[in-house]
Structure formats: structure tokens, C-alpha cells
Amino acid sequence: MIRLEQLTIRFGQFNAVDGLSLAVEAGELFGFLGPNGAGKTTTIRALTGALKPSAGSVSINGHALPWQLDTVKPIMGYVPDTENHFDDFTGRENLQLYARLYGVDSASVEDWLARLQLSEAGDLKVRNYSKGMKKKLLIARELLHSPRLVFFDEPTANLDAHSIQLVRSLLRELAASGTTVFLTTHDMDEVEQICDRVAIIAKGRLLECDTPTAFITRHAERYCDVQYDRDGKSMRETLHLDVPEDKARLSRIVTEEHCVRVHSREFRFEDVFRKLTGQAYT
Template sequence: MTSPQGVGARLGFRLVGVEIRVEGLVMTYGDVRAVDDVSFTVAPGEFFGLLGPNGAGKTTTLEMIEGLRKPQSGSVRIDDHEPWRREPALQRRMGVQLQSSSFFERLTAREQLDTFGALYGVAAGRTDEMLEQVGLVDKAGVRTEDLSGGQKQRLSIACALIHDPEVVFLDEPTAALDPQARRNLWDVLRTINASGRTVVLTTHHMDEAEVLCDRVAIMDAGRILELDTPAALVRGLDAPVRISLAPGTLSVDDARAIAGGDPVTADDQGTTITTREPSRVLTALAQRDALDGLSVKGASLEDVFLELTGREYRA
């Protein structure tokens, strides 16, 4: 497991954000142990992800870190402060975007930000900065009920950032967004983190975590199963590589000769060699001038996730 301090040093964080220490968190609801002895540390300036299927305990864990719930057992410290005590000085350093965001009725995007800013005593000019940062300048005069789902999510994040917090908590910020809106929001989240803020994200989108997060903790049934960088988790899976050839590139017999005993499948979409020796196979294909239209797919964070949590659907 990679230490958060090691990650920060390697990636060259600007250590502006706060450090989060979570130790032995427990939360139960009746007989259900929603969070079961969860511990981890988030380094200043790190982009940290909590991943897991529905009901894994991600949101409950995040709510305890944010101070919305007091842990039944264990502790959370944000720069040596306990967030559940709701200290005004600490709350000003935190920005929170909840899974389901609510806005004041009948206010425009600009008015929403002005209102949130006024609660923190923020200068009015900050609204223009945030509208530009989240790409909503042209929607400033539009009422929130008339914004698209992606625009509402960006406005929600802007409201969480209006007071310039050092740590930002995002609970499934791209849930229910279309692919274009998700990618657009990723750019916003990268900008937030690049400014030096610590970011803690919950998501069940593995591609999102793989692109954005420095480290991820995969949760299930209230426990952390694995915690490391996405790349290290994928390497640890030791999964084979799938090399796919366009139809007509090679005969099945030639593909099997190159595979040398590795599995080969063929259909109307082409031929696929599944191997743990991709360099050997790719070299042989190059020698036969068979690289046109080729695709190579290794394991992903999604493969790690499914290996750890299973493939059974959970509503």
C-alpha cells in the first residue's frame, strides 16, 4: 500500500489543502453495520476516492468525515479538529457538495452564489470568479430550475467553493449525468484539485476514479477491501491482456500459432488473443505486418472492483 505522504511527494502536490485522518470509524443502523472499522489518511492536496457498490458505506463514511454525523466509534480529524463538533473556523475551511443538492427556490445561478457567499461573508466579486470557473457565465441569469442536470451539478460545486475552502467533499457529483456532461465536470474537478485543495470523492464510476484520483479506497459491506493508487491496484490484479485484430488480418490458425497456447477467439468482429506475454505476441504480429486496426486492452480499475466486490447486481 502506498502511503499518502509518498504519493504527495511523488506527484509534487502544492501542500495547501488539509490532512484528514480517519481511524476505526463505526456506524450501525439496527443490525446493519454500515461502516465497520474504517481507517485511512488523506494527504494535503491529494485527490482521494471512496469507491464501492450501492450500500457499501461510502456516503455514511463521507458524512462522518464532513461532520454531518458523529461516529459511534472511532475518530475523524481534519488538521487535528473533530468535524462533528461543527467549529466555525473548521467549517469555513470545508466545502461540501451533497449527493442530492437543493437550491433556494426561484433564484438565478448568480443569485444562488451571491446568497451562499453572503452566508460566509464573501465579497460579491467572488460570484463572477466561480461562474467562470465552472463554465456558467452564460447561465448566470437563468433560474436553477431551468438548468440542465450537468449545469446544476456545476452550480452545486460552485456553491461549495464560493468561500474558497481548503478541502472539498464531493458525493457522487456526476451521478445521472450524460457522458459529455461528466467529462466536462471532470475538467472542473481537475482544476479544483490543481489549485492545491484536498478533494475527497465518492463514486461508483470506475473510469472517473481512474482518471481523477491519486489514490482510491474500495469499500464493500462497510469495510475497506483495498487502498492504493489506481495503477498499483490494476497491476496487483495480474490480469491478462486482450489483443484484438481486425477481421481478415490473420487466419485463426495463424493467430493460434502466434498465441503459442494462449486462448484465441474469433467472430465477425475479428480475432482476439488473450495473453500474459503481450510483448511476445505484439512482436510476432509486427513481424507479420499485422498491426493495422489492432487494439490492446489490459485490466482496468473496473476489473479490480469486480474482482473484489463480485459481479452480482445490487439495487
């Protein structure tokens, strides 16, 4: 569905995206991660035809962007990280306007208002919406025309815990129905919960691309917290079990001290992200 081949986007002398190659297949929920300023939004702007590659290429279903944008635009949706509603219109009117533009049945407006739990707020002017409501309206708007490929730039930022769960379930449902979902997020739990595959970039370059589980298996570091009692004083240490001295130290504590607790730490996707991007920035 998506192919990036050595994509480079230059602003003056600065390479915001630097020789990035990626392939995303139809129906994948693909996480595109990186620290602030890594080049995620710039890449999405190239993928939605808003920026022309300085070098390399971007294609969707074999159509090169931005030149063949008109061919692929009808199958694409883009939920940016900032919303651009008509504030003096109600939520319902905003969706009705887009439904007419897309040639979509008005029943679809009610369906999407309901799916994003906005039916009750549908007749409220958007200027009176909360940030979270505006984000959900944006998501509804970009899904009205049943796109086969949707770009989401931090879709759960500013949402409460219920809405976050609602949107995550929706993203999984979209992928299950064959829609390709390209997601940027800074929420590493979200990545672990819902992404099929993930690419991590830094300074515009690809660091690694794989499933969340494979990332964790490959990069896992085993730590344990140990607590023991010495002469009535509580002592705590954190030991890195992949370092021989720490492993020997744990063995000594367990056999020679009055050990109260040994607690192994879970290695999470967030640890992988910090490890990889930390290395990229040192």
C-alpha cells in the same frame, strides 16, 4: 488532513461503516469507491459532521468530529449527490446569497459562474435549470469560499461529456493548488484519469488503498483474444495467460492453426474494481 480511525457507524444492528481506518493528506485528490450501499455517503456524512461515530473517530486537521465541527467548517465544502437550491431564485441569486453568508466578495460569484460555464444562465430561475446545470451550480456554490477540503459525492453524474471534462479539470486544478479533494464516483475511467490515490470499500470495510497504477500492477490479469481459421470456419477463443493450460493452448493455436489475429486485452482500473468488489460479495 483527514483521519479515520476504526470508524463505525451503526443504524440499529446494521454496521453501514465497519471499522474503517484511512488517512488523506493535504492536496491529494482522493477517490473513495465502493459498490452501491458500501457506505461511502455514510462516511462522508461522518466527515462533514452530520453523523456521530458509533465507535472509532473522525478528525480533520486534528479536530475531532462532530464535536469540533465549527472550527473546521469554514475550510470545508460539500457537494452532495442531491442538490438543494432555492428554485425560485436565479442561479446568480443563489450564489449571491451564499457569498453573503460566507462573507465572500460578489466578484467571486461571477468568477465561479464563468468557471462552470453558467454566466449566460445566471439570470434564469433554478427551477428551469437542467439536472447538469443544477449540479454545476452546486459545485460553484461549494467552492465560493475557497475551501481547503472539498467532498464531492458523484460530481459528474448527469453531466454531458463537455461538462464532465470541465469538472474533472477543475478537480485536478483544485488539488494542484493544494486543496484536498475527497471524491466518490462510479466512473472508473474518472478514477484512472484524475485520482492520486484510491480507497475501495465494500460492506463498510476497507478492501485496499493505493494509487490507481499500483492497483492495476498488483491485480492485472492478462487475457488475449485469438481468432483462427479452421476448414473455412472462423473460430474465436479468449485465453487467460496466467493459467498454464490457456498459455499452452495459445501456443498450439499459433503453431498448428491458421491464426488470423491475436489481440491482448488491456487491464483497466474497472477490472480491478470488479475483481476486488466481486470477491467481497461472494
